[in-house]
Amino acid sequence: MVHNDLFENDEMKLINLLPQDGEAYYHGQILDAGTADRYLAQCIRQLSWAHDRAFMFGKEMVTQRKVAWYADEPVSYTYSGYTKTALVWPDFLREIKQRVERSSGDSFNSCLCNFYSSGDEGMGWHSDGEKELVEEGAIGSLTLGSARRFSFKHKVTGERLSLSLEHGSLLIMKGSTQKNWLHSLPKTRKSTDPRVNLTFRQMRF
Ligand SMILES: O=C(O)CCC(=O)C(=O)O
Numbered sequence: 001m002v003h004n005d006l007f008e009n010d011e012m013k014l015i016n017l018l019p020q021d022g023e024a025y026y027h028g029q030i031l032d033a034g035t036a037d038r039y040l041a042q043c044i045r046q047l048s049w050a051h052d053r054a055f056m057f058g059k060e061m062v063t064q065r066k067v068a069w070y071a072d073e074p075v076s077y078t079y080s081g082y083t084k085t086a087l088v089w090p091d092f093l094r095e096i097k098q099r100v101e102r103s104s105g106d107s108f109n110s111c112l113c114n115f116y117s118s119g120d121e122g123m124g125w126h127s128d129g130e131k132e133l134v135e136e137g138a139i140g141s142l143t144l145g146s147a148r149r150f151s152f153k154h155k156v157t158g159e160r161l162s163l164s165l166e167h168g169s170l171l172i173m174k175g176s177t178q179k180n181w182l183h184s185l186p187k188t189r190k191s192t193d194p195r196v197n198l199t200f201r202q203m204r205f
Pocket residue numbers: 112114123128141150165183184185197199
């Protein structure tokens with residue numbers, strides 16, 4: 001049994017990783033290794049992966065990492081000159097969403113999925129404060145595959161902290177985190193294995 005199943009919905013109080021101006025809770029591994037392995041294989045094979053495209057500095061840019069986007073409804077939104085439309089949940093992804101909801105006590109209506117084929121791919125400093133998201137809503141980040149370092153940096157003080165996101169683990173960010181902190185997934189030479197990250201979000205439809 002996974003440790004977290006004993007303490008559904010945060011009955012065991014997790015410690016806020018952020019010293020101020022936001023909330024981030026690392027739940028650790030919420031899936032046992034076998035389940036996490038199975039979900040990783042399903043994500044790699046069955047999600048509709050595509051490189052993300054955007055116009056930046058007047059140029060068309062394509063991300064190294066691949067993305068896929070799922071939601072309760074086939075909503076679309078436009079950013080950087082591209083319109084994206086959400087796909088409906090495959091059964092296994094809906095199942096993962098329910099596991100994340102049970103562990104966190106939050107509910108989610110969409111999921112942005114990221115596929116990093118190795119440590120050569122990462123994500124630069126950013127925050128997830130898009131206007132399409134519920135303000136101060138929770139973001140649930142589930143990692144499958146290679147463990148990677150994840151970092152926070154305060155927007156004003158520059159204060160930093162990092163943690164390792166393990167296979168089958170869940171990180172929740174909520175409250176004023178996106179307003180006050182940036183986060184990133186640094187590239188690393190230490191990992192050559194693929195990683196899938198599922199970021200469950202609360203969108204306003
Ligand atoms: O892959 C990760 O852990 C971070 C993903 C992320 O920050 C995002 O999708 O906004």
